[in-house]
Amino acid sequence: MNVTQLSVFMENKPGHLQGVLKILAEAGINIITLTIAETSDFGILRMVVNKPDGGYEALKEKGYTASLTDVLAIEIDDTPGSLLKAIDTFSRRKLNIEYMYAFTEKRGDRAVMLFRFEDIELAKKALNEEGYSIVKKIDIIGE
């Protein structure tokens, strides 16, 4: 039920994102969604791709530092206050979010957000109990 996220270390300089994307393109990797966390001299590119292992190997082979981490994709109503409600729940259940980002496309009438929790197992248990729908990996990367 976890979604595998591919992260890459990049220097914050012109051309560096291009280099990473080129490797992924040549390896036939499709990016489903992505986000960049940046500082003044470096950044972390985090992506959900159709073939995370393939992407990881391709980047590693070209000398990039990459990693695979588990994140959770959660369906949230696409209405005002729904994200707030979700965050309230996480807060009440003492689930610490390291970072989050969203999918560009909706699933039916609901939005899908990606969360990286400090403790993913604890988060899953709590979200199930709270009635949140966690999107399966297969539904996202289509395999």
Add this chain to the structure above:
Amino acid sequence: MFNKEFEAMPVNKMKELQLERLKWSIRHAYENNPFYRKKYDDAGFNPDQFKTLDDMRRVPFLTKQDMRGNYPFGLFAVPLSKVVRVHSSSGTTGNATVVGYTKGDVEVFAEVVARCLAAYGATENDVIQVAYGYGLFTGGLGLHYGAEKLGALTVPISGGNTERQLMLIKDFGTTMIACTPSYMLNIADYIEKKRPDYDIRKTKLKAGILGAEPWSEAMRGEIESRLGIQAYDIYGLSEVIGPGVSCECQEKAGLHVHEDHFYVEIIDPDTGEVLPEGEKGEIVYTTITKEAFPGIRYRSRDITRLYREPCKCGRTLVRMEKVTGRSDDMLIIRGVNVFPSQIETVLMEAEGTEPHYQIIVDRKGALDDIEVKVEVNEKLFSDELKVLDGLKRRIEDRMRSVLGISAKITLVEPLTIARSEGKAVRVVDKRKI
């Protein structure tokens, strides 16, 4: 001249004096320090074999490693009850070198510094502001007691606090300031940026007594033109005594070595062979009057040249060229000695892994700037920013506490640090010295 008898002694007479003092010093080290005794016995050298200055080449060298290996007091040749002061070289705690002084040594230290000050034209009428750090570093106390010995009004302000330095220069009528050349330029920058109303040319400041780090003729020109003062070089090593081993005179044409206390040779750093006078090589020091901490044939790793052409100032002491290079990879950053291997150790200890790294030293404005690039490998990497940020901060903190330098840590992609023949280029020194 502060002590004309020695500073203008005929060369032959000086050589006789040196021979006599060398015999004493070598025997003193051998008889009163177990490390020297064992080293000489192992090398098959006995002080009895030392008869002429030419025999110096038979005497084994003393290295920085020997000093570190004998931390803290292993190279002292007098009982601790006779030692009245210690100083310590900069460097990591475990690698520091501790040097000791008897009452007599402290006296010699003050004497040679007083001679330097007199060589720059200072007298008892001068006000000398000592802006070197006071403490284990030899700069502050060294200049302090030298200035007192000369009879000058000595202002023990220590390093830093530029605003107060400027205030005292003006209020006390300071005529000479002792500090590192980079701090001198820092003062010039400070005045330009923050105190445009402060006209240093209207103060009584006429000279800077600058040392503790290598500096170039270009830097001298910049200091002199920006501050309207004379910039003089003072040279020394804590392992030998501290500042005052040699100094320029008002001719600014090389540094006069105080030969009645220090015997100097130039060697080929690779073979250890003594080179003829006038050739460039590594300068080797022997203390010939020091009691507590004799340094016999200490390999300084500083590259220079010695020459004996008479100086217009009248001193007959041998002159050495300004030191601008080293025969090892030691870096001097803001007066702190740093070996790349120490930075490597910090990285290892901080992360338990040996990342590829590169040290880039640059002089931004007046001060040395050090940046350490660290390649992020899989062990260091995390998808969380706070982890990578924490890594940076941890390394920076450790550099500060262990090496005493603030280095900027930059995380870079793998394989971005230049490698020559597969080996990473560890140090890039962009400073123009």
